[in-house]
Amino acid sequence: MLYLIEQCLNGMQLGMLLFLLAAGLTLIFGIMDLVNLAHGSLYMLGAYFAATFVELTDSFLAGIGLGLGATLVAGIVLEMIAIRPLYGRDHLDHVLGTFGLLIFFNEFVRLIWGPAGLTISLPSQMLTAVQVLPGVYYPLYRLVIILTTLVVALLLYILVMRTRIGMLIRAGASNREMVGALGVNIKLLYTLVFGLGAALAGFAGMIQAPLAFVQIGMGENILILAFVVIIIGGIGSIRGAFVAAIIVGLIDTMGRVFLPDLVRHFLSYSAGSSAGPALSSMLIYTLMALVLIFRPEGLFPASSK
Amino acid sequence: MKRILLTTCAALALATAPAVAQQKTVKIGFVSTFSGPVAAIGNDMRNSFELALDHLGRKLGGLPVEVIYEDDQIKPEVGVQKVQKLIESDKVDFIVGIIWSNVLLASLKPIIDSKTFTIVTNAGASQLAGEMCSPYVFSTAWNNDQTPQAIGLYMNQKNVKTAFLIGPNYAAGKDMLEGVEATFKGKIVGRELTVWPTQLDFSAELSKARNAKPDAVFAFYPGGAGIQFITQYAQSGLKSTIPLYTAFTVDSLSLPRLKDLAVGIPGAQQWVRDLPNEANKRYVNDFRAKYKTDPSFYGSQTYDAAPLLDSVVKAVKGDLTKKDEMRRAAEKADFKSVRGNFKFGPNHIPIQNFYLQEAVKDGEEFRLKTVATIVENDQDKHWQKCKMPK
Numbered sequence A: 001m002l003y004l005i006e007q008c009l010n011g012m013q014l015g016m017l018l019f020l021l022a023a024g025l026t027l028i029f030g031i032m033d034l035v036n037l038a039h040g041s042l043y044m045l046g047a048y049f050a051a052t053f054v055e056l057t058d059s060f061l062a063g064i065g066l067g068l069g070a071t072l073v074a075g076i077v078l079e080m081i082a083i084r085p086l087y088g089r090d091h092l093d094h095v096l097g098t099f100g101l102l103i104f105f106n107e108f109v110r111l112i113w114g115p116a117g118l119t120i121s122l123p124s125q126m127l128t129a130v131q132v133l134p135g136v137y138y139p140l141y142r143l144v145i146i147l148t149t150l151v152v153a154l155l156l157y158i159l160v161m162r163t164r165i166g167m168l169i170r171a172g173a174s175n176r177e178m179v180g181a182l183g184v185n186i187k188l189l190y191t192l193v194f195g196l197g198a199a200l201a202g203f204a205g206m207i208q209a210p211l212a213f214v215q216i217g218m219g220e221n222i223l224i225l226a227f228v229v230i231i232i233g234g235i236g237s238i239r240g241a242f243v244a245a246i247i248v249g250l251i252d253t254m255g256r257v258f259l260p261d262l263v264r265h266f267l268s269y270s271a272g273s274s275a276g277p278a279l280s281s282m283l284i285y286t287l288m289a290l291v292l293i294f295r296p297e298g299l300f301p302a303s304s305k
Numbered sequence B: 001m002k003r004i005l006l007t008t009c010a011a012l013a014l015a016t017a018p019a020v021a022q023q024k025t026v027k028i029g030f031v032s033t034f035s036g037p038v039a040a041i042g043n044d045m046r047n048s049f050e051l052a053l054d055h056l057g058r059k060l061g062g063l064p065v066e067v068i069y070e071d072d073q074i075k076p077e078v079g080v081q082k083v084q085k086l087i088e089s090d091k092v093d094f095i096v097g098i099i100w101s102n103v104l105l106a107s108l109k110p111i112i113d114s115k116t117f118t119i120v121t122n123a124g125a126s127q128l129a130g131e132m133c134s135p136y137v138f139s140t141a142w143n144n145d146q147t148p149q150a151i152g153l154y155m156n157q158k159n160v161k162t163a164f165l166i167g168p169n170y171a172a173g174k175d176m177l178e179g180v181e182a183t184f185k186g187k188i189v190g191r192e193l194t195v196w197p198t199q200l201d202f203s204a205e206l207s208k209a210r211n212a213k214p215d216a217v218f219a220f221y222p223g224g225a226g227i228q229f230i231t232q233y234a235q236s237g238l239k240s241t242i243p244l245y246t247a248f249t250v251d252s253l254s255l256p257r258l259k260d261l262a263v264g265i266p267g268a269q270q271w272v273r274d275l276p277n278e279a280n281k282r283y284v285n286d287f288r289a290k291y292k293t294d295p296s297f298y299g300s301q302t303y304d305a306a307p308l309l310d311s312v313v314k315a316v317k318g319d320l321t322k323k324d325e326m327r328r329a330a331e332k333a334d335f336k337s338v339r340g341n342f343k344f345g346p347n348h349i350p351i352q353n354f355y356l357q358e359a360v361k362d363g364e365e366f367r368l369k370t371v372a373t374i375v376e377n378d379q380d381k382h383w384q385k386c387k388m389p390k
Helices: A002-032 A039-057 A060-086 A091-113 A140-162 A164-174 A176-181 A186-208 A218-233 A238-266 A269-294 B002-022 B039-055 B076-088 B101-113 B146-157 B171-183 B203-212 B224-235 B255-262 B278-291 B297-315 B323-332
Strands: A129-133 A136-139 B026-032 B063-071 B094-097 B117-120 B137-139 B162-168 B187-194 B216-219 B244-247 B267-269 B350-362 B365-378
Touching (some): A002 A039, A002 A129, A002 A218, A002 A238, A002 B203, A039 A091, A039 A186, A039 A218, A060 A091, A060 A186, A129 A140, A136 A140, A140 A164, A140 A186, A164 A176, A176 A186, A186 A218, A218 A238, A238 A269, A238 B187, A238 B203, A269 B187, B026 B076, B039 B063, B039 B094, B076 B094, B076 B101, B094 B297, B117 B297, B146 B171, B146 B267, B146 B365, B162 B171, B162 B203, B171 B187, B244 B267, B255 B350, B255 B365, B297 B323
Parallel strands (some): B026 B063, B026 B094, B117 B137, B162 B187, B216 B244
Antiparallel strands (some): A129 A136, B267 B350, B350 B365
């Protein structure tokens, strides 16, 4: 039972990371109707910026703060230079354009930082596990990720549901022309949303970086998962992204935990050991397929479009 | 007099001209990974091979060398295409390289069918040592399970009673875990294979390891994944409670990134940068002078391929059609390996020592150091399955 709690926390932590990516993706897709394959590149850029600033300032928090600012600026500049011409075109153009950006960013990072990759070292007091419940030890840093992301999610909720900007964002999602006709600067609104999405993606990249490794193409695999999340959650819905991210995180983790052992009961030990991980990585796609069959709008569709 | 001299010169020039025209270049197709997160491994191999060619005066057996580098992108399907291209359209004399066991297994058929003389400088799929051995394929590396077998022996020495094994779910990962199981006398309390190469977060598996309460954890994660695994191992607080044993996880490429995290994690290897032989000193010193960093074991194995090929081309005096003579020459392993003693088993896999290595802090730099010899003249256990034609 205690073990199950620990694994649930693992699932939550993966879910939180996916939420940060999916929130930006779903805002950009839902409000600006833009398929952004370069979202993973912003995740990567965030990690590279943070790694560089942590190295320069010798402080983890300062590095994250500066990295966040740098990714926000990068996102805004990217939107103004490369994304604007894509609005109003069809989705195939978005895919081609942003896929080009993805390749561009990979080569750009290779030019600036080299092919070897970087690491972000955590302060040494983070290299430990804490007792969250009697008998349940959990890595402190992963716990920090969960809590920080919950705060970010709450702030995002307040921003979108309780502020004027959030109201405009929601209005833009339901009827873009009308918002424009009412004299709202929709261009600026789009730039802000894109910058916000970029900062969220970059934040995901930089908090994951100390667990993993800052490398070229690091955003690509996780971006696929983020797309699965927004499809399950409903495109354009922050609440949907939040719930779906946790569901996907939990299913992926539980699949990895229990499926290999389960399969070994039915197959030989070695066949089970190979088939288990393969099957568990299929689970979330099976869920996505089911959602697409029974609720093509996603679990929490954004109000009306 | 002058005229006679001129004619003689002209005659000589004419006489030697055909010989010059006949002198061909040795074409080598070099397959490794030069893009993506593990590009550092491919670059280290290429740098070492280039350094070895420099040491040989850019010639093999007296013939000039042309190397064609191809990137397998860590994908078997790309690797086999590149190998086919090298054999069929570039018509290379030799193929050298190959990091990944699954890339090797995919590429082996075109190599064997075309009888292309090949030196594998990393991939150690056990099929190559056993039923898929070929008279023209040699390895300057090892069989996958030898290194983890050495670690298994070391775990016995350290009185480990229960162990949890983890590695990636591909050909080499399975070989590695079986290797530990072959020599480790204690009980195996858990065995995890993770999705390769995409899974880089090991939270669920590390929780499993903690829950299994083993005396030790054994891990195999090559390239960048090793950095991720060891970092997460430390962050989960396991490093201070359950000792970690590794194979191919801490190397000269990952060490500058892992730094303190790698200290105190034992690994086994057939080559360490400080092995005291002349060839190795020259290799490590010149590598550091040229590339400003330490070479890794990947590089050391690839470095060895060049003098081996040199001895082969010499033995047939540059006539690269004499494949059987070339094979006999290669089997003698008549070259100075940077790992010291080196000979081939009947399946063309080296018989060699395995050392215990540990990371130490040396001034500002972290370096790998030989601690002890775990096994001497170790031969892989698949050689009897190899039906090598006489």
